Amino acid sequence: MYQGIFEIKENRKIAKDVWQMDLTSEKEIGLRPGQFVEVQLDGYYLRRPISVADATNHSLTIIYKVVGKGTEVLSRMSKGNLDLLYDLGNGYDLSLSGEQPLLIGGGVGVPPLYYLAKELKKQNKEVSVILGFNTREEVFYEEEFQALGCDVTVCTADGSYGLKGFVTEGMKEKEYSYFYTCGPLPMLKAVYNNSTTSGQFSFEERMGCGYGVCMGCTTKVKGGYKRLCKEGPVLNKEEIVWED
Ligand SMILES: Cc1cc2nc3c(=O)[nH]c(=O)nc-3n(C[C@H](O)[C@H](O)[C@H](O)COP(=O)(O)OP(=O)(O)OC[C@H]3O[C@@H](n4cnc5c(N)ncnc54)[C@H](O)[C@@H]3O)c2cc1C
Numbered sequence: 001m002y003q004g005i006f007e008i009k010e011n012r013k014i015a016k017d018v019w020q021m022d023l024t025s026e027k028e029i030g031l032r033p034g035q036f037v038e039v040q041l042d043g044y045y046l047r048r049p050i051s052v053a054d055a056t057n058h059s060l061t062i063i064y065k066v067v068g069k070g071t072e073v074l075s076r077m078s079k080g081n082l083d084l085l086y087d088l089g090n091g092y093d094l095s096l097s098g099e100q101p102l103l104i105g106g107g108v109g110v111p112p113l114y115y116l117a118k119e120l121k122k123q124n125k126e127v128s129v130i131l132g133f134n135t136r137e138e139v140f141y142e143e144e145f146q147a148l149g150c151d152v153t154v155c156t157a158d159g160s161y162g163l164k165g166f167v168t169e170g171m172k173e174k175e176y177s178y179f180y181t182c183g184p185l186p187m188l189k190a191v192y193n194n195s196t197t198s199g200q201f202s203f204e205e206r207m208g209c210g211y212g213v214c215m216g217c218t219t220k221v222k223g224g225y226k227r228l229c230k231e232g233p234v235l236n237k238e239e240i241v242w243e244d
């Protein structure tokens with residue numbers, strides 16, 4: 001884990017309640033797909049965890065939905081600096097993808113999959129993507145994934161755009177060697193129950209410290225416990241225990 005000051009280059013709305021912020025760092029950062037950052041906001045003791053949507057040696061993109069006071073403050077920042085903890089979490093293991101990985105994202109579970117898709121395409125993998133949203137005005141990043149050369153299916157629950165239904169509808173149409181997913185818990189459970197191969201799940205649950213100290217994110221896995229912020233947020237399908 002590192003702490004650094006990042007400069008805000010741009011902060012713009014890309015869909016209903018969803019914003020994209022581009023940041024740069026003077027220091028080299030070197031982040032992996034599936035990792036996250038912890039954002040410090042004035043007046044808030046707890047930092048907010050947000051996934052790395054894209055990164056280079058000196059730049060970082062985050063995509064976030066305004067759901068409460070912290071993310072609302074973030075959406076109003078157009079210039080200045082942001083204090084981040086970075087290099088947090090294990091990230092996705094790309095070595096297991098096989099030749100035809102399928103990426104399945106729901107809502108603000110989509111952002112970490114963009115950086116993952118980019119890295120998998122660099123390895124010449126045949127990447128398919130399913131993006132799930134409630135409705136048309138929430139859809140984002142379809143074209144960005146297409147520009148990477150991915151085969152993209154968008155699903156909306158109300159059928160106002162793309163395929164009508166949940167991401168599991170899209171999964172029926174895809175052939176894949178392995179999968180990676182991120183999204184709300186009910187979606188992750190549905191993907192678990194409908195998937196035909198092994199895969200990795202990223203859990204965007206509530207966190208306290210975000211770097212392994214408070215134990216607030218401890219979750220049961222097969223054979224023991226893991227801190228989602230440290231040994232997660234990515235878990236392998238085989239180790240997941242669904243608790244009610
Ligand atoms: C590893 C990780 C990665 C994440 N990546 C992203 C991301 O890329 N983009 C993004 O938009 N969000 C992401 N989140 C969720 C994000 O951290 C929360 O939405 C954010 O902290 C809310 O802060 P707030 O102050 O606006 O809301 P608060 O005022 O803290 O809460 C407002 C409402 O949102 C709910 N809420 C808060 N946190 C979460 C959460 N983690 N999951 C579900 N509901 C929550 C609360 O229960 C409450 O109803 C991630 C979370 C984790 C743990």
Ligand code: FES
Nearest residue numbers: 208210214215229
């Ligand atoms: S959030 Fe504190 S240990 Fe994971």
